[in-house]
Amino acid sequence: xxxxxxxxxxxxxxxxxxxxxxxxxxxxxxxxxxxxxxxxxxxxxxxxxxxxxxxxxxxxxxxxxxxxxxxxxxxxxxxxxxxxxxxxxxxxxxxxxxxxxxxxxxxxxxxxxxxxxxxxxxxxxxxxxxxxxxxxxxxxxxxxxxxxxxxxxxxxxxxxxxxxxxxxxxxxxxxxxxxxxxxxxxxxxxxxxxxxxxxxxxxxxxxxxxxxxxxxxxxxxxxxxxxxxxxxxxxxxxxxxxxxxxxxxxxxxxxxxxxxxxxxxxxxxxxxxxxxxxxxxxxxxxxxxxxxxxxxxxxxxxxxxxxxxxxxxxxxxxxxxxxxxxxx
Amino acid sequence: xxxxxxxxxxxxxxxxxxxxxxxxxxxxxxxxxxxxxxxxxxxxxxxxxxxxxxxxxxxxxxxxxxxxxxxxxxxxxxxxxxxxxxxxxxxxxxxxxxxxxxxxxxxxxxxxxxxxxxxxxxxxxxxxxxxxxxxxxxxxxxxxxxxxxxxxxxxxxxxxxxxxxxxxxxxxxxxxxxxxxxxxxxxxxxxxxxxxxxxxxxxxxxxxxxxxxxxxxxxxxxxxxxxxxxxxxxxxxxxxxxxxxxxxxxxxxxxxxxxxxxxxxx
Numbered sequence: 001x002x003x004x005x006x007x008x009x010x011x012x013x014x015x016x017x018x019x020x021x022x023x024x025x026x027x028x029x030x031x032x033x034x035x036x037x038x039x040x041x042x043x044x045x046x047x048x049x050x051x052x053x054x055x056x057x058x059x060x061x062x063x064x065x066x067x068x069x070x071x072x073x074x075x076x077x078x079x080x081x082x083x084x085x086x087x088x089x090x091x092x093x094x095x096x097x098x099x100x101x102x103x104x105x106x107x108x109x110x111x112x113x114x115x116x117x118x119x120x121x122x123x124x125x126x127x128x129x130x131x132x133x134x135x136x137x138x139x140x141x142x143x144x145x146x147x148x149x150x151x152x153x154x155x156x157x158x159x160x161x162x163x164x165x166x167x168x169x170x171x172x173x174x175x176x177x178x179x180x181x182x183x184x185x186x187x188x189x190x191x192x193x194x195x196x197x198x199x200x201x202x203x204x205x206x207x208x209x210x211x212x213x214x215x216x217x218x219x220x221x222x223x224x225x226x227x228x229x230x231x232x233x234x235x236x237x238x239x240x241x242x243x244x245x246x247x248x249x250x251x252x253x254x255x256x257x258x259x260x261x262x263x264x265x266x267x268x269x270x271x272x273x274x275x276x277x278x279x280x281x282x283x284x285x286x287x288x289x290x291x292x293x294x295x296x297x298x299x300x301x302x303x304x305x306x307x308x309x310x311x312x313x314x315x316x317x318x319x320x321x322x323x324x325x326x327x328x
Numbered sequence: 329x330x331x332x333x334x335x336x337x338x339x340x341x342x343x344x345x346x347x348x349x350x351x352x353x354x355x356x357x358x359x360x361x362x363x364x365x366x367x368x369x370x371x372x373x374x375x376x377x378x379x380x381x382x383x384x385x386x387x388x389x390x391x392x393x394x395x396x397x398x399x400x401x402x403x404x405x406x407x408x409x410x411x412x413x414x415x416x417x418x419x420x421x422x423x424x425x426x427x428x429x430x431x432x433x434x435x436x437x438x439x440x441x442x443x444x445x446x447x448x449x450x451x452x453x454x455x456x457x458x459x460x461x462x463x464x465x466x467x468x469x470x471x472x473x474x475x476x477x478x479x480x481x482x483x484x485x486x487x488x489x490x491x492x493x494x495x496x497x498x499x500x501x502x503x504x505x506x507x508x509x510x511x512x513x514x515x516x517x518x519x520x521x522x523x524x525x526x527x528x529x530x531x532x533x534x535x536x537x538x539x540x541x542x543x544x545x546x547x548x549x550x551x552x553x554x555x556x557x558x559x560x561x562x563x564x565x566x567x568x569x570x571x572x573x574x575x576x577x578x579x580x581x582x583x584x585x586x587x588x589x590x591x592x593x594x
Contacts, residue, residue: 061593079427088425096417098341
């Protein structure tokens, strides 16, 4: 008897998901798997296919090919059964400007035939309270600031009992204070057993609250897993400050420090005191730092400084998606 | 959902502005007739010469004058906005993820259009009757056939005419719903619906296109004068209802075919 793997019952599962708009391939062969209870960060630069994928997950757009299951049911076929359990914020909030914030939430809740009209008022008020909008609840939405609309959008996602929250860029337009509140909110929701799927182009957000993440680039999924898995085995690099950068580089490569492209490079060669910097990515078989220093010294490299840096998710992200700002 | 939609319709100032514009039609005609000596018989819109003698005819003239353009325009505004308006606002995606089944959303939206058509013709007729009552008083009406009917019967005839005009708009409303599923730009859809209504009437007036006439949704729009005969000639009422039902069925099917699988990307 083997116990089922932890993600035997993924909340979201896609298989070879494709979406084509005319000639443009917006989403290409995406296999997502979001385990139950995860806070799943969905990362990627603008235009990498995140929102299109989310639209397909929610049954707003049909995949060109491939399959999607959400809460164990096929999408978009089972949309009417699945979506009452899914709270969503897709591509920014949208409301009827001439209705009050509360009336907007009531309307969207009433649109779901499975929602209980008796508890509606109470649930809507609780959701508004949760995002700190109670006092502005009776105000028409056209008087709301972008941040307030964003909060109202999140409140809308929280207005009913949910199993899954899909939040597309939930902190867009929020001030730092609001961003922090959203982060706390997501953490507390996850603590209550919900699965939260958050898309973002801001890594710092994801790094702080997520347990899992996936990275999209140009419509393809380039990485997915727990945060530790994503940071990867090449979890860091060593930095050597020395005048003798060439010799240091030779020693490092002799020690098997993985020669990733431009992993060894000299920088600021013309610094005032002639000190250069050598960086090298570390790999799984890299010797411990003290041995590296010993080897450097033994080879006569004048070490002025030595350090070990961990890879931040951000560097990993840039590695995976490229640094350019080109929007595909 | 329907209740929520109707609340939305009747909460909007735009809806009331449309009603006010419609109500202004019989008011304007009534005042114009009152302050002038009245047109010579046989000139101006049909029945206009009767208004001064019998206020009830003001409602009929008001409807007759509004049928070609004013009423279709108001229907165009509401029908054109139905899906395209939600799409341009972005609320469509939140309705669909609420979730509302797509077919259900179309049905509810069409129901709202029907309610609006009914309300619009009622406002027009009621304004006509009231203004007529105030400015000219009412008498038993003399019908086209020369018979005179009592007051109660006259009101019943006006109610019938109102229903006839309301039914006339249902086809246009359904066409509007279909067009509204095609676009995210409500103003464009509204214009398209209004243009279509006018174009159909122009086509209907060209004898060269006679083969086309039975298929135009505007064909029977002014046919309600048959309801002012004794006995009532029901033919045009039935023909009109059948034609409109056909348009509702075809446009409804097209709207569903388009909307059921449409990618909502707004």
